[in-house]
Amino acid sequence: MRLSKFFLPLLKETPKEAEIVSHRLMLRAGMVRQQSAGIYSWLPLGKIVLDKVCAIIHEEQKRAGANEILMPTIQPADLWRESGRYDDYGKEMLRIQDRHERDMLFGPTNEEMVTEIFRSYVRSYKDLPLNLYHIQWKFRDEVRPRFGVMRSREFLMKDAYSFDMNQEGARAAYHRMFVSYLRTFERMGLKAIPMRADTGPIGGDLSHEFIILADTGESQVFCDKAYLEMQAPDEGIDYWDEAAMAKIVKDFTTPYAATDEMHDESAYEAIGEKDRLSARGIEVGHIFYFGTKYSDPMNAKVQGPDGQEHTVHMGSYGIGPTRLVAAIIEAFHDEDGIKWPEPVAPFHVGLINMKPGDGACDEICEKLYKAIGASGRDVLYDDTDNRAGAKFATFDLIGVPWQVIAGPRSAAEGKVEIKNRADGSRDTVSVEEAINRFGAA
CATH class of the missing domain: 3.40.50.800 (Anticodon-binding domain)
Incomplete structure (x- = not known):
């Protein structure tokens, strides 16, 4: 591309509303344009980076056995009533009505819709395991959107959903996605540390956040410095070798690592003082296993080898590509501007x-x-x-x-x-x- 033909609207001055480095640099470098509170247009330079981030995510999701689909942004409220979440989700959900006064919503996530798709087509355990994913725009009406695309109202999300016969199979699916995330972030030049996390409104009893260390991070994190030397597995790994996947997950979850919300001071102090690391961190991915939380009320079942119907076990796995672009900038910059890792450079x-x-x-x-x-x-x-x-x-x-x-x-x-x-x-x-x-x- 010739610069004389490239739309690159640079700013000499930093807008006053830009509170953090990534927001300042994305505006100054002509990557995004704010249209309203928490809603941005992605300009050519930003779109190129976003596409490269998404390409890596796509490659690693497919390598781990996920099937790409694309679900709509607007969802019928009845699906959410069926799962019991419509009234519980809160004001972050943008509720709307169409011209026929049918209740609709701009999806903040897709557990209900993907469960409806699954139950419409899958009948037998022979069709499992199954993982469906897409990269799609989401909307959450944040009360105070800030930090540019780091905490915006409209954002791009890679969300994947696994379906398995039982808890054992679901945990194997969780392990595959865990390892896929390690590879995804390392390919982008990031050192992402998996930390046990609260499942929040998603539900379930197993969850990890993937955190990168950055001085301007939104969360306080505590971990063993051993993570700084750990390397993600190489491309040649066999995602269907369940023992190998379980071992990698065990290796990456044995050293202590926790966000402020999940921090155990006594466990942290058990680490040698020279091996402790307290820092700021940015969440770049979040994975959940939640069992039958959605499949049970939505009647998502398959016939098992015993001839009986079994409610499927599910997990969900999220990465925010738009947020990830900002997180990379937070980790790689100096006083003159951005320092992109080569795999995601525009x-x-x-x-x-x-x-x-x-x-x-x-x-x-x-x-x-x-x-x-x-x-x-x-x-x-x-x-x-x-x-x-x-x-x-x-x-x-x-x-x-x-x-x-x-x-x-x-x-x-x-x-x-x-x-x-x-x-x-x-x-x-x-x-x-x-x-x-x-x-x-």
Whole structure:
């Protein structure tokens, strides 16, 4: 993409309503535009990052055996009355009526609807286990939306729902999603720590939050420093090896880890003082096993191998991609702007022509632009007449991991400068070397 053709509405000043780093930088970098309290439009730069986050989520959900569907945002109230949650959910639920005065709602979550889909089609234990997921917009009418997309009213959610014959099968499904989440966040460059959590209004008796550490995190968390060295399993794992999944979950839940709400001071103090870590954290994922909480009142049953009907056991598994974009910024930034991990960066390379119109600069940049693009890497080519300082500031602000800079002096020698946004290091190399580094397929 050429910067001269790219819609990138940067802000020089930080809006007063932006309280945290991610909100400030997302507004300044032209990633989002607030339309009303807690409701945002996603502009091109933000949408590219959001799509990359979603792509990783999709890949890891499918690798773990989940089937993608897409459910509507508007749901009939009768489903929620059937489960008993319609009157209990509270004012966060946006209740509406259609033109025929039928009670409807803008879905804050989808347990009821996915259970209705399941019971309409699945009759036998032979069709289990089953996991259905989608990535869809949700609405929760927060009394005080704040922190930009970190706590907005409308947000994108990946929610998955597992169905199994019994508790044993449901826990195996829980383990698969637990491991899938470890891989998902690690692929994004994040160190996510699973912490036992309160199940809240979702219900059930088993739940974990996945927390990343960040100075501006909304929650106080306590954990063993061992988590900082733990690595998610690699791509070659067998999600259907139940013993292997259970072992990974045990390994990642044995060290102490808790949010402030679930904190046990005596258990925490049992850790050696040098191994304790108290910090701020941001929730980026939440998983639940809730048994028959929804399948029982909604009569979701299958015929078992004994010929009898059995109420299915369920779990739900959430990741908020819109919230996750902000969380990544909270974890990766400096005073100049965002420092995207490469897997989710909007562009891998920022190509900067320091003097458009200079023959050598133009020739080198065009050559690099074509080579990098042909490799499949995303490149943003600054072909504008902006001054040098503004060019550098723009690429630092939007967080492109690599800057390739062609100035008249270096271009005359057939060289370019390469800057690493993560650590600020710079290196001068030949054009051929730059092509080999970024233009190789």
